[in-house]
Structures are given as C-alpha cells and as structure tokens.
Amino acid sequence: MRGTQSQQLTTHSATAAQAAAWRGVEALRLYLLQVETSVWPGWVGNDAKPVSGLEALGVRAATVTSIEAAGSDHYRVSAQVIGTAGVGSALTTAIVEVIYDVVPGNGTPGIPPVCASMPKAPMVFNGNLDYSGGKLDVTNAVDYENIVVAGNLTIGGGSTARISGCVKGDVSLSGGGITDNGHLYSEGTIRINGMGNPNGTTLWARNVEIGSGVSGGTYTAIKAGAYAVGVYSGTALIGTAEVGGHLIASTVTGGTPWVTGTVAPLHSGHAVITLADQSQFLLDFSKQDSAGAPLLKVDATTGLVTGAAAAERLKGADSVSLPDALSFRSTRIAGGTVGLATLTVGQLWGYNVTVSGWSGKYETLWASGNIAMTSGTVKNLLGGGDMTVNQVSVSGSGWLAGNLNMPVNNVQTRQAGTSPGLPGIPYCEARVKPVDADNFLAMANYAFSTVDGAAQLTIRNVKRANGDSIDGVYPLNNPSPAQLAILQELMTCNYTNEKGCLKARQRDGSWLLHGVSKMPVGVLWFDQSVKIDGTSTDFLNTVVVRGCDDPSQATCGGNVTLTTAGHRDLIAPNFAGAAKVCGGDFYPTNLCASRTQLVEWEGQGPDGKPQTYQGLPIANTTVIAEGAADIAGWELRGSVMLGKQLSTSGATVTIHGSLTVGSNQTADTKISAGGIAVDVPSGGGLNLLPVCSTGSGGLPASPASASVQWSRYL
Structure with missing residues (x-):
C-alpha cells in the first residue's frame, strides 16, 4: 500500500510539475510581449538569459x-x-x-506576472451563514461591501454582528445590525424582525419585509423588484432575465398597474441572462469605457440594448455567444413586495408597497403597483396602481395611475401613463476560486510530508545569515548528525523538550506542532492536516495545508486546527516586516530581496496603473487550507483562505486581512460563540491574495505579438 501511495503522489506531482512548466511558458510569453523594440537587436545571439520572478508560479527556472x-x-x-x-x-x-x-511593439518593458488579486470582500462565505452569537465585525474597509454570502444569511437575537454587503439567498435578521452608511443587498428576500437602529442604510432585494418591532434610525433607500422578461434578438426569443427599468408606454398591453411591455433598462445595476441551453451571461449596465461612456447603450425610445456581445459569460460553452443587440419584453413582476411599519426613508421603491405603522417619513415613495399606507408623511409620490390610506399627507407632488380611497392634498389620480418602473434585483458577486495547495509547494520554505510511510522535511530557498544554503530533504525519523543539528537550530516543540520537532507526524499522517517555542520564518507546507497546540512564540509564517486528491471524501483532511492552549499570534511574513523575516539567523530567499528588504514585484494598482509592491502575495496570508479550519480565539495577522468550512470557539478570532470560506466546495458556517473580527489593512498591497487574476504587463504603445510556434518535453 505504501508503494501505491508513493506512486500516486509521484503521478500527481508529475502532473503538477507539467502544469507549473506550462504556466511558466505562458508567463514568459507575456514577458516577451512587453519587451521594448529597442532592446531586441542587442539580445540576438546564443548567450543564455535567465528570467527571474516566476517562482510564484511554481517555476524553478526559465531561460x-x-x-x-x-x-x-x-x-x-x-x-x-x-x-x-x-x-x-x-x-x-x-x-x-x-x-x-x-x-515587438513599442512601449515600456513588462515583468513576469505574479498571481495576485483582491478578495471579493473582507469576508466571503461560499454557503449559508448562521450567526447566533458573538461578533461579526469588519473595520477599516475601504467601502461597505464588507461581507459576501453565497447562500442564506441568518443573524439571531444573541448576535452583536454589524454587517454591510450582499447575499445570494435570503436574509433573516432578528439581531445585530447594519454598518452605518452601509447596505444589505439580497437576490432573495430580506426579512427583518429586530436589529439595532441603522444610520444611512440601503436595503435592496427581490422583496423586503420589515416587522412592526423595527423602528427608529434612518434608511437611505429601501427598494425591491424587477421585470421578469423574455430576451429577444430581433424577433427571436433567446432567453430570460430579470431587469430593472421602466416600461415603454407605447408597447404596454393590459390595464393598470402595468406589467407587460418592452423594458428600457436602467443605466445601472446588473442582469443575468439565461439562454435556452442554460448558458448564462452577466450584463453590467454601469460599466464604462476609458472615456466614461457606458459600454451598454440603451435606446430610451425603443428599449434596444447594444454592446451585449461583450457581456461576461457566467456559465456555458465557449462556442455560445450573446448577440450584440437585445430587447427585453416583460411578462410578469419578479418580487417587488415591500412591507414595513414606521420608518424614516429617503427612497421607498417597489411594486406593491405596504406601510402599516404610524407617523413615518418618506422622502420619495414609488410603487409600480398598488400602495396601502396607514399613516405617514410623503414628499413625492408616484404610483402605477391604486392607493389606500388612513392618515397620509403629501407635501410635494403626487401622481397615481389608479384610484385613491379618500382625497389627499397634492395627489392627482387616474393619471394615464404614470409608472415609476422597478429598481431591478441586485447581483451579488460571490464566486470564489479554488484553493490548491500544490500551486504553493514551490514557494514553500519548509514542506512537511510523508513518503513511503516516513516523515520528512524538505527545505527550499533558505539560507543562513552568512549566505550558506540549508536546502535539502531532512528525514525526521533518522536525520544525519549534520541534519539533526540544523533541525535543532530551526525549531523546538513540546515546551523546549523536543528540539527539531522530530515527532511532529502523527500515526494518522496528520501533523502536530505542540508546545512550540521556536519555528523558522517563512512558508510552512503540510501534506495533511495540521494542529498547532500551544506556542510560546509568535509564528511568522504562512501555513499551507494539502488535502487529498478527491476533496469530496469525508475524511479528506487538509484541515487546520488552532487550539485554545496558550499561544501567541500567527503573523504572515509580510505583516511581520523585513527586519524579522529577512534579518534573522535563517531567512527565506524567495521572500527576501536582501537581508533588509522584502521581494518587490510589479502589479496593477487600485487606479489600474502599474504599481510596485513589497512582499509576495503568498506572504500576505496566514492560512491557506484545502480543508476546514477550527480556530479558538487566535489573532491572525494575515488573510485566511479555506477550501471548506470554518468553526470558531472561545474568544473572538481576529483576522488582519480577509477571510474566504468554502473555496473548494459549498460550506455552511454556523457561529454561536466568540465570533470573528476582520481588520482590513490599509495600503501597501497587504490585502492582495495569491490568487491569479491578470498578469502585470508593461505599457505597449503599439501592438506586439508573441506566440508559441513549437514545444516539446525534454
């Protein structure tokens, strides 16, 4: 069996090595594409030219x-x-x-790309999130998309969570609150039965239902609903979507409230188009070109949308494309129900709107359908159907397409063509990229693995302070005297009783770092689950954990456990700083440009222009695991990326960076104690994750081309 396991591991590694080599081929092509024209004549010849900076892609060398x-x-x-x-x-x-x-083209030279991208939000959960106790806080975020949930969000009465973000499913709040000036968007229904009074909050969903026990605070907007449409290319029906906008009067059929007709979409928001073969495309009506003009153009007279061919494909074969010109014909209303008691709202917008409480204030009230309002003050009113009131005043103008059950000053009824349209349903971008520990093995300074039943430590890219390399394979069961001496210098476990941590591997193949008083700086990589149980020193590390080849197995491993035993902090190398990472007795040469400086690389800045960063993206993370994590009250200075679920216990888990849960599979998260606090770092690229988005090219002024003409394995 051990021979079979070794063969499987070797086969998997060979495949991964080939994948790394081909990543390098593409990275080198991108590099050649950006080299200035003036450089090429001087390069002609047979002298070897090494290209550095590809280590982050798993490439050992490119020449x-x-x-x-x-x-x-x-x-x-x-x-x-x-x-x-x-x-x-x-x-x-x-x-x-x-x-x-x-x-060659003409422009500035580029450099090989480094895999780096910003997280969707400081907290991303690929599954349902059930929060019944403890904290759920994000501080120092640059905007208010603090949390993204790919399933349903439930916050119970015992929680002190304060959130702002988007949810793919339904939202149920009976505790906690919403961040000041923040928002809560849902592709499903938002139901609120209790929460702290908000300040400047926006709620936007398919439907919004706010219970009578919720009052106080201020809302910038509460809006819901869209037109369910057939999508047409010319006269051919090609798909369906849900779209915000207004119906073009000349196309409407049926009476009031208006339901069927051609929709002129809003110049904002998104729409997901599903074609007959179930392919899906995302239209972003707010996207603009470099001159500030919308990429999707809407003809207000006909509702025709052009520019759709450039829409992002969400699902389906590459051979399937979206026509450039589309029109949308409404067949029914999607959601649009808004119900509340007594609130202060800037804009209240839906299809059927019900206000059951007394003395609320509403700057703008728009309803494409009917309105039922017990009491309140409205400044501007626009309704596409009937309205029933008890004690309502309108201080500005009021227009209704239908009837009013009793006279209200400043309100005109039976006004033909009156309809405010619908806001649409928000799109929550909750897609995650998978975590593959093998992609980070080439960057690991200390790789703990089991080969043929024997535990070993592979050291890469590590030097002593005097410049001597200590790279090599160190058998933990029977190291040579020279190897043992190095291991004992590097690490100590079992509360100073086990120098070298030679007994870290457990019988089940997992790893246990118990009572750690010394651990070298750099990237730690484990081929199975790891538990860190008690530390008397800070870990200045990135911890990467591999699962099994079939992650659907229930006992796949790849998990990280940080126990309640006495501990210090887990600090990612870039957060620790160059002095601690590069200036010690041993230092990781792939993370350090010198003894006093972290590696520099060039990527895209927040403004889209090239920017130089210090510290490779992998060194921004504390935990990268293909499996789950169980964390008990630790402070983690660096981002956390999990393939599966997260469990917390004890005191609050504090993460300086970001948290991604469920990268490899849908993972429901339930937190009933302790909770999570995420503090977003400011500037310096510390928020970047080691996940590819785009490469870091130069700035060509005229087109260049670089293509692979021939290749083979050696």
Whole structure:
C-alpha cells in the first residue's frame, strides 16, 4: 500500500510539475510581449538569459537560450522552462523546450506576472451563514461591501454582528445590525424582525419585509423588484432575465398597474441572462469605457440594448455567444413586495408597497403597483396602481395611475401613463476560486510530508545569515548528525523538550506542532492536516495545508486546527516586516530581496496603473487550507483562505486581512460563540491574495505579438 501511495503522489506531482512548466511558458510569453523594440537587436545571439520572478508560479527556472532575427522587427526565441512539484522522493520536474515567434511593439518593458488579486470582500462565505452569537465585525474597509454570502444569511437575537454587503439567498435578521452608511443587498428576500437602529442604510432585494418591532434610525433607500422578461434578438426569443427599468408606454398591453411591455433598462445595476441551453451571461449596465461612456447603450425610445456581445459569460460553452443587440419584453413582476411599519426613508421603491405603522417619513415613495399606507408623511409620490390610506399627507407632488380611497392634498389620480418602473434585483458577486495547495509547494520554505510511510522535511530557498544554503530533504525519523543539528537550530516543540520537532507526524499522517517555542520564518507546507497546540512564540509564517486528491471524501483532511492552549499570534511574513523575516539567523530567499528588504514585484494598482509592491502575495496570508479550519480565539495577522468550512470557539478570532470560506466546495458556517473580527489593512498591497487574476504587463504603445510556434518535453 505504501508503494501505491508513493506512486500516486509521484503521478500527481508529475502532473503538477507539467502544469507549473506550462504556466511558466505562458508567463514568459507575456514577458516577451512587453519587451521594448529597442532592446531586441542587442539580445540576438546564443548567450543564455535567465528570467527571474516566476517562482510564484511554481517555476524553478526559465531561460531564454537563443534569439535570432527572422526578418525586420521579427525574432525567433528559444527557451527552456522547468516546473517542479512534490517533495522528497516524490519530487518531480518537467522541462519544456519552447520556440516563440515575436514581433515587438513599442512601449515600456513588462515583468513576469505574479498571481495576485483582491478578495471579493473582507469576508466571503461560499454557503449559508448562521450567526447566533458573538461578533461579526469588519473595520477599516475601504467601502461597505464588507461581507459576501453565497447562500442564506441568518443573524439571531444573541448576535452583536454589524454587517454591510450582499447575499445570494435570503436574509433573516432578528439581531445585530447594519454598518452605518452601509447596505444589505439580497437576490432573495430580506426579512427583518429586530436589529439595532441603522444610520444611512440601503436595503435592496427581490422583496423586503420589515416587522412592526423595527423602528427608529434612518434608511437611505429601501427598494425591491424587477421585470421578469423574455430576451429577444430581433424577433427571436433567446432567453430570460430579470431587469430593472421602466416600461415603454407605447408597447404596454393590459390595464393598470402595468406589467407587460418592452423594458428600457436602467443605466445601472446588473442582469443575468439565461439562454435556452442554460448558458448564462452577466450584463453590467454601469460599466464604462476609458472615456466614461457606458459600454451598454440603451435606446430610451425603443428599449434596444447594444454592446451585449461583450457581456461576461457566467456559465456555458465557449462556442455560445450573446448577440450584440437585445430587447427585453416583460411578462410578469419578479418580487417587488415591500412591507414595513414606521420608518424614516429617503427612497421607498417597489411594486406593491405596504406601510402599516404610524407617523413615518418618506422622502420619495414609488410603487409600480398598488400602495396601502396607514399613516405617514410623503414628499413625492408616484404610483402605477391604486392607493389606500388612513392618515397620509403629501407635501410635494403626487401622481397615481389608479384610484385613491379618500382625497389627499397634492395627489392627482387616474393619471394615464404614470409608472415609476422597478429598481431591478441586485447581483451579488460571490464566486470564489479554488484553493490548491500544490500551486504553493514551490514557494514553500519548509514542506512537511510523508513518503513511503516516513516523515520528512524538505527545505527550499533558505539560507543562513552568512549566505550558506540549508536546502535539502531532512528525514525526521533518522536525520544525519549534520541534519539533526540544523533541525535543532530551526525549531523546538513540546515546551523546549523536543528540539527539531522530530515527532511532529502523527500515526494518522496528520501533523502536530505542540508546545512550540521556536519555528523558522517563512512558508510552512503540510501534506495533511495540521494542529498547532500551544506556542510560546509568535509564528511568522504562512501555513499551507494539502488535502487529498478527491476533496469530496469525508475524511479528506487538509484541515487546520488552532487550539485554545496558550499561544501567541500567527503573523504572515509580510505583516511581520523585513527586519524579522529577512534579518534573522535563517531567512527565506524567495521572500527576501536582501537581508533588509522584502521581494518587490510589479502589479496593477487600485487606479489600474502599474504599481510596485513589497512582499509576495503568498506572504500576505496566514492560512491557506484545502480543508476546514477550527480556530479558538487566535489573532491572525494575515488573510485566511479555506477550501471548506470554518468553526470558531472561545474568544473572538481576529483576522488582519480577509477571510474566504468554502473555496473548494459549498460550506455552511454556523457561529454561536466568540465570533470573528476582520481588520482590513490599509495600503501597501497587504490585502492582495495569491490568487491569479491578470498578469502585470508593461505599457505597449503599439501592438506586439508573441506566440508559441513549437514545444516539446525534454
């Protein structure tokens, strides 16, 4: 069985090594694409040109072996790229020889891309979130999208959670509250039966239901509802969607309130189009080009939308495309029910609106359907149907398409063509990218693994202060005297009684770091679950944990446990700073440019322009696990990325960075004690995650091309 396990690990590693090599081939192509035209003539020849900066992609080496001119401003570039994966006896390499055809452009030179992207929000949960006790706070966020939930959100009466963000499913609040000047968007129904008084809050959903026990505070807006439409290309019905906007009067059929007709979409919000084959595309009506003009153009007279061919594909085959010109024909109302008692609201907008309480204040009240209002003061009123009132005053103007049960000053009834339209249903961007620990193995400084039943530690990219490398494979069961001496210098477990942490591997293949008083700085990688149980020193590490090849298995592992035993903090290398990471007795050379400076790399800044960052993105994280995490009251200075669920206990878990739960599968989270507090770092790139979005190219002023003409494995 051990032989089979070793063979499986080697096979998996070989595949991963090949994948790393091909990532390097593409990264090198992007690099060649950005080299200035003036540089190429001086590069012609057979002298080797190493290309650095690809280690973050799992590439050990990339070398341009020769460049020859193939015509005017045309070059043939030969190169070798080496990818690695695995550890110990399962360590494998893949070498790809490749020939590129390059036509240079004019512009600034680029550098190889580093995988980096911003999280969707400081907290992302790919599943349901049930919060019945403890904290759920985000501080220092640059905007108010603090939390994203891909399922349903339930906050109970015992919780002190204060949130702002979006939810794919339904929302139920009977405790906690909403961040001042924040918002809560839901693609389902928002139901609120109790919460702290909000200040400047916006609620937007399919339906909004606020119980009679909720009063006080101020709301910027409460809105709900969309038109359920057929999507047409010319006269052909090609799909369905739910769209915000207004009905074009000349196309309406039926009486009031208006339901059927052609919709002229709003110049904001999103719409998901589902085609007959279940392919899906996302239209973003707010997106603009560099000149500030909308990419999607809406003809207000006909409702025709152009520019749709550039919509993002959410689901479906690449061969399926969206026509550029679309029109939307409403067949029914999607949601649109708004119910509340007594509130102070800037804009109240839905289809059927019910206000059951007394003495509320509403700056604008829009309803495309009917209104039932017991009491309140309205400044501006617009209704597409009938209205029933008890004690209501309108201080500004009021227009109704239907009837009013009793006279109200300033309100005109039976006004043909009166309809405010509908706001649409918000789109919650909750997609996550999977966590694959093998992608980070090449960046690991200390990789703990089991090969043929034996525990070993593979050290990579680590030097002593004097510059001597200590890289190698260290068997933990029987290290040589020289290896043992190094291990004893590096780490100590069991409350100073076990220098070298030689007994860290457990019988079930998992790892236990118990009573740690010394641990080297850098990226720690484990091939199975790891438990950190008691520390008397800060961990200045990124902890990466691999699961099994089939993550659907119930006992797949890949988990992280941080116990309640006495401990210090877990601090990601970039948060610890260059002095502690690079200036010690041992230092990780892949994270440090020198003994006093972290590695620099170039990526896209918040303004879309190139920006230089210090510290590789992987060193912004404290935990990257393919499995779950069980954390008891720790302070983590760095982001946390989990493939499965999160459990907390004891005191509040504080994360300086971001939290992503359920990257590899839907993972429901239930928190009843302790809770989570996320503090968002400011500036310096500390928020970036080691997840690819786009590369970091240069700035070509005229088009360049670089393509692979030929390749083979060596």
